[in-house]
Amino acid sequence: MEATTYIKRTHDGRITIKSGNKVERVMSGTLTVLTALTIMAFIFFDYTGLDLGEAFPATVYNLKTMFLEPTLSHFSWGEAFYQVGITLGLAFLATILGAVIAFFLALMAATNLSKEWVSKTIRIVVAFIRAVPTVLWVLIFAIAAGLGSEAAVLGMLFHSIAYLVKAFSESFEEVDQGILEALRATGANWWHIVTHAVLPSTFTYLLSWTFLRFEINFAVAVAMGAAAGAGGIGFELFMASGFYFDLREVGFITYMILVLAIVLEIMSTRLKNRYFPDSSAN
Amino acid sequence: MNEKVMRNQRKKQTIIFSVIIIVLTYLSANITGFNILHGIATLPEAIVWIFSNLYITQESLEKLPTILEKLIETILMSIAATTTATVVSIFLGLMGSKTTGTNGVMGVFARFIASVSRNIPVVAWALILLLSFGQNSVTGYLALFVGSVGFLTRAFIESIDEASLSAVEALRATGATYFQIVYKAVIPQCLPQMISWILFMIETNIRNATLVGILTGTGIGFSFDLYYKTLNYNAVALVTFSIVIAVIMIELISNHIRKVIL
16 A cells, blocks of 8 residues: 555565456356355255155155156146147247237337437337246236236247347348348338348348247247146146146146257257357357 | 259249148147147137236235245255256266267266256156155256256266367477366366356256156145145245246346356
8 A cells, every 4th residue: 555656565565466357356256256156055045844855765756757657647648748739839839920020119119210219219129028027027017917828828928029139130240231231222212122122131040030039939838827727738747747746747737848949949949050050049 | 944853943942841741730739639729719719817816916915025035945946956067067068078088988078977967857756756755955956966967967068078178289389287287277278168158058947847846745835736726826826926026037147247257
């Protein structure tokens, strides 16, 4: 703490040298804070009724029963496929309706196609919608619109729109400015520009993003079935584990979800490698 | 002539594509019993309901301390799940990546673990773990942990694969051991990417924690469920609002960190 010089020294007179640059300091700071918060979390956890010595062997036993002896006892194969169909249907509806609405909103949110205040307003609204977890949207709509597929689809729709508007508007902003200018110079109106320049050059991206969202929506639809009573395989999973305590059935349902999710993931990875060869984000 | 053929083909493809989408939409609407017109009709009603019922009153504000306590518990749980999953994922990522993988069998094993834990939804994990762990924070923590391991391992494998091989080769030429190579060449290169993924995972986990909380009866999800089922909509609004603020704040912080490190 010398007031006369501007060099900071340690107590034994040596000049303090900060190691690394700002990037390294921020990174190590982030990691330190996260570690500290983790330790705090473990201290403050609510351990009511937990006996680790009992819980771990029990989990291992449960997992063994689930995955090695899967059977169906409360419904038939046909019913199981029907329920999976419902889940896929919910996911598909939310995705496709979301994609259509998000397309128009994204046109208004893209800075190169819209006025600044419009795009800012949409972005803020979308950020707000994204911040509310999907399950809360579904539950809120369940009171407002009545329990059933409408509430589930509307709730999932909200989140899909928010996600896709962000993805779509970013793709639109990558459209070559020259193309837009050339079309504007010919006297094309806004709609012409959209259908003849923006849509053709971004269509594959839009399709891949929509499929990625479908993959997410499948998992969300399972979750909504379990937590918000939206029906489908998620609801059966909830019943099997929470009401019948039938581990073998839980195992069977988990296998079904797992197989479908892996198929969807393989498809979306292929799409991603084909259309976004050089991006790894999200 | 040629152009005409191409155009016709294009038109045909567009029509087939649209027909498939319409048929699938119709089938989905049919199987789920979703009525688009009814859906559209209820939307304004729902929004009116939201504005006339979901607002914060003086009375509900009195519950703020309890809600904040639960919210902090949830955030801490998400962070703990993410950081502990990171430690496991780094090892799985190193095993699974082509650059640093030492053994094909271990690589396949790492990818298999990641795929299974990622593709079984967090809800399923929560329900499975609830059976043996009971209603407490650890159940929610473990459910988030398993999902995070799956996601982060995949992300880390990709980041490590992208890291340049030349640094690894240079170190190998000097006779560095495996851990020296990992510690001095691979980790420093991937660290910014990895931190970015960790931050993303924390954001996702806070949203998922609400869902897991509803199922396992812990954290902010439990508060929401409690007020929701007792029809205390003003408190529901307060819970929702506090989640929104927490999520947006964490997003802003992590965007700021990302801007500096990437």
